Amino acid sequence: MDWIVIGTGRLGSALQHWLTNAGTPMRAAVSHAKLAAWLKRLPHEPPAVLFLAVPDDALPALARRLAAARRDWRGWCVLHGSGTRPASVLAPLARRSASIASLHPMMTLTRRTPSPRKVVFSIEGDPVAARAARAQIRRWAGQELPLTPQAKAAYHLAATLVGPGAVVNFAAAEAILTHAGLSGPRLRTARAGLVQLLRATAANLEQATATAWTGPWARGDRTTIALQRQQMPSEALQKLYDGLTAACKLVTTGSKKKR
Numbered sequence: 001m002d003w004i005v006i007g008t009g010r011l012g013s014a015l016q017h018w019l020t021n022a023g024t025p026m027r028a029a030v031s032h033a034k035l036a037a038w039l040k041r042l043p044h045e046p047p048a049v050l051f052l053a054v055p056d057d058a059l060p061a062l063a064r065r066l067a068a069a070r071r072d073w074r075g076w077c078v079l080h081g082s083g084t085r086p087a088s089v090l091a092p093l094a095r096r097s098a099s100i101a102s103l104h105p106m107m108t109l110t111r112r113t114p115s116p117r118k119v120v121f122s123i124e125g126d127p128v129a130a131r132a133a134r135a136q137i138r139r140w141a142g143q144e145l146p147l148t149p150q151a152k153a154a155y156h157l158a159a160t161l162v163g164p165g166a167v168v169n170f171a172a173a174e175a176i177l178t179h180a181g182l183s184g185p186r187l188r189t190a191r192a193g194l195v196q197l198l199r200a201t202a203a204n205l206e207q208a209t210a211t212a213w214t215g216p217w218a219r220g221d222r223t224t225i226a227l228q229r230q231q232m233p234s235e236a237l238q239k240l241y242d243g244l245t246a247a248c249k250l251v252t253t254g255s256k257k258k259r
Contacts, residue, residue: 001025001047001048001049001077001132002025002026002027002048002049003019003024003025003026003027003048003049003050003051004027004028004029004030004045004048004049004050004051005019005026005028005029005051005053006030006035006038006050006051006052006053006054006062007030007031007032007052007053007054007081008029008031008032008053009053009054010109011053011081011105011109012029012051012053013113014105014109014113014114015051015053015081016029017113018113018116018140019136022116022136022139022140023139024136039065039066040069042066042070043069043070043071045070046075047074047075047076048076049077049078049079049132049136050066050076050078050079051078051079051080051081051103052078052079052080052081052090053080053081054080056082056084056085059080059082059089059090060089063089063090063091063092064092066078066092066093067092067093067095067096070096071096072097073093073096073097073098074097074098076093076098076099077100077128077129077133078090078093078098078099078100078101078129079100079101079102079125079129079133080102080103081102081103081104081105082102082104083104083106083122083152083155083156083159084152084153085102085152086102086124086149086152087100087101087126087129087149088100088149094126099125099126099128099129099132100125100126101123101124101125101129101132101133102122102123102124102152103121103122103123103133103137104121104122104156105119105120105121105142106119106120106121106145106159107119107120108163116142117140117141118141118142118143119140119142119143120142120143120144120145121133121137121140121142121144121145122146122147122152122155123137123144123145123146123147124146124147124148124149124152130146166198168240169240169244170194170198172237173194174187174191174194175233175234175237176231176233176237177191179233180231209251210251213251216228217244217245217248218251225245228241229242229245
């Protein structure tokens with residue numbers, strides 16, 4: 001079945017790239033600027049897989065617009081790419097007989113489009129639309145992760161802590177180094193060291209969380225932890241450090257349970 005993608009941002013662009021490389025027929029890619037014109041043609045479009053690659057908050061209104069533009073959605077599979085919102089956000093289309101589901105890649109999408117191979121894709125929705133999503137994941141050689149609607153928010157929170165959360169921690173580390181007087185070549189060298197450390201930590205995490213657990217928190221070096229806290233150049237960074245220190249119990253408790 002042909003695919004139509006609404007949205008040409010990072011997710012929409014990556015999806016187009018992945019679909020084309022997998023040999024999946026792409027009928028159209030609809031940008032925000034061209035949406036109104038495309039909606040006028042929608043009543044005459046034959047069934048397809050329609051993927052909504054738009055911001056989460058835009059999904060309810062877009063679902064209503066689509067449902068108003070076409071009365072009969074039988075044979076259509078409508079997917080959205082939100083990691084948090086359930087498929088039921090597309091209920092206006094389901095009421096017009098569309099099959100609905102969500103399909104979300106657990107992957108950071110920047111200007112460089114990564115390969116979908118081995119990427120984990122969460123799926124949640126009705127059986128017909130979910131089957132269409134699974135078929136495409138197989139073409140990409142990805143990994144499917146079926147979720148319930150109730151689990152979606154927790155799933156996306158976990159991904160946010162590891163993806164964007166790591167970026168926040170890295171930016172905090174850069175700010176601390178800059179505040180300490182590092183600049184130019186020294187700052188670039190320190191930054192390269194942080195990237196190397198991040199890669200090594202990720203490699204250790206592939207084995208187990210406990211394997212990657214090192215440093216003063218793991219050793220319980222209270223004096224070092226107190227000295228580190230004093231180096232925080234702002235109240236916001238102190239709160240970040242305090243939160244991370246408190247969250248260390250999650251790692252230590254998990255390590256003890258596995259022994």
